[in-house]
Every structure is written in C-alpha cells, then in structure tokens.
Amino acid sequence: MKIVGLTGGIGSGKTTVAKMFAELGVPVYNSDLEAKKLMHSSKTIRNKLKILFGESAYLDGKLNRGYIAKSVFNDQDLLKALNGIVHPAVRRHFKKWCKKQDHSYVIQETALLFENRAQDLYDKIILVVAPKEVRIDRLLERDQSTREDILARMENQLEDKEKIPLADFIIKNTNLEKTGERVTEVNRAILDSY
Numbered sequence: 032m033k034i035v036g037l038t039g040g041i042g043s044g045k046t047t048v049a050k051m052f053a054e055l056g057v058p059v060y061n062s063d064l065e066a067k068k069l070m071h072s073s074k075t076i077r078n079k080l081k082i083l084f085g086e087s088a089y090l091d092g093k094l095n096r097g098y099i100a101k102s103v104f105n106d107q108d109l110l111k112a113l114n115g116i117v118h119p120a121v122r123r124h125f126k127k128w129c130k131k132q133d134h135s136y137v138i139q140e141t142a143l144l145f146e147n148r149a150q151d152l153y154d155k156i157i158l159v160v161a162p163k164e165v166r167i168d169r170l171l172e173r174d175q176s177t178r179e180d181i182l183a184r185m186e187n188q189l190e191d192k193e194k195i196p197l198a199d200f201i202i203k204n205t206n207l208e209k210t211g212e213r214v215t216e217v218n219r220a221i222l223d224s225y
C-alpha cells in the first residue's frame with residue numbers, strides 16, 4: 032500500500048480536498064484531528080503538556096486549544112517543544128492506522144509535511160494551494176480568529192512558492208467544481224502510477 036501526503040497552508044482547503052478523495056474511496060487520515068484526539072486520550076501526552084503549559088493546558092478535562100495556540104504561535108521554542116511531543120505520537124498512530132486500511136493507497140492529510148522535512152515518508156505528495164488573501168478571508172469567515180492570529184500561524188509555515196517545487200501534484204483550490212475535477216484527475220494518475 033502506498034502512502035500519499037496531502038498538505039497545504041492554513042486555509043488552503045486541505046480538509047475540503049481530503050473529503051473529495053474520501054468520496055472516491057480513498058482512506059484519509061486527518062493529522063490535525065488525530066493529534067487533538069491523542070492530546071486528549073493519551074495520559075503521557077497530557078502529563079507532558081501540563082509540564083510544558085501548566086494546568087491551563089486543559090480546561091474542564093478538555094484541551095485548552097485557545098490558550099495553547101496563543102502561547103505557541105508567538106513563541107518558537109514552545110512551538111518546537113509542543114511539536115516534539117505531539118508529532119512522534121501522531122506518526123506512530125498513523126502507522127498503526129495504515130495496517131487496518133485496504134486500498135492501493137492511503138492519504139495522510141498533514142499541515143506541516145515540508146516544515147517537518149517529512150518528504151521521505153511519502154510515495155507521492157499532493158499540495159493544495161490558494162492565494163494568501165483568499166485563505167485569510169476563508170478563515171476569518173470560518174473561525175473566530177483574527178487576521179493577526181492567522182498571520183502568526185502562517186509565519187510558522189513555508190510559503191507556497193517554496194513548497195510547489197517539492198510536490199508531485201498541485202491542486203489549485205479556488206473554484207470547488209474545478210477542484211473536484213482535478214481531484215479525479217490526480218486520483219487516476221496515482222492509481223495508474225502503481
């Protein structure tokens with residue numbers, strides 16, 4: 032079974048594109064979602080996060096996302112420490128998940144693929160792109176975040192122009208119908224390449 036990475040900057044439309052692949056029968060692993068589940072369910076991770084962020088890491092037993100986000104996206108060392116706790120656990124969990132899938136390829140949706148220099152873990156890499164201002168507008172509409180919050184996350188991610196030469200397939204996501212057509216095309220190209 033081949034492993035395909037699906038990445039893109041914040042608000043590019045990774046999850047939207049991942050759902051389109053899932054509709055074509057491709058098993059999809061959402062790293063953001065699974066990371067959060069692990070941060071909730073793993074006692075080891077909970078304890079490490081409490082040491083790093085104090086008791087405020089959890090609020091009423093639930094991950095205090097707002098507090099953690101505010102802390103890490105303005106502090107590189109803290110962000111590195113958080114990534115160092117969460118990312119290895121996600122990698123282990125993903126490997127186990129893969130063993131349960133039955134398809135010629137699976138997709139791992141992950142925001143920080145190139146940032147983590149994880150290219151070698153994948154057989155193919157799909158990059159979702161959209162203009163920065165479009166991404167910001169989408170996020171302002173979707174979340175309660177401010178422009179400043181969004182820019183702080185973007186600053187911890189590579190620019191599209193740095194990622195484009197490193198990807199096998201680019202999906203430009205500005206028009207949903209065209210994105211759907213491109214997803215069908217990329218799925219076919221991946222199936223034909225094995």
Ligand SMILES: CC(C)(COP(=O)(O)OP(=O)(O)OC[C@H]1O[C@@H](n2cnc3c(N)ncnc32)[C@H](O)[C@@H]1O)[C@@H](O)C(=O)NCCC(=O)NCCS
Nearest residue numbers: 040041062063066096099100114117121142143184187188
């Ligand atoms: C800081 C947290 C609590 C904020 O939660 P929140 O629900 O607001 O955001 P969510 O996880 O849905 O991420 C939304 C987007 O933010 C960006 N983002 C998230 N984590 C990071 C990070 N470590 N570095 C840069 N950008 C990030 C990505 O574009 C991501 O798609 C959360 O993102 C987190 O726990 N991050 C650390 C784990 C991680 O790196 N996850 C991403 C890949 S495994």
Ligand SMILES: Nc1ncnc2c1ncn2[C@@H]1O[C@H](COP(=O)(O)OP(=O)(O)OP(=O)(O)O)[C@@H](O)[C@H]1O
Nearest residue numbers: 040041042043044045046047169173204205206207
């Ligand atoms: N082509 C599009 N046209 C209009 N809206 C879109 C399009 N693609 C995605 N959206 C909307 O933009 C927002 C961001 O999309 P999505 O959640 O798929 O991005 P993401 O890259 O997974 O985001 P994040 O990095 O925050 O996880 C969502 O509200 C989604 O419905």
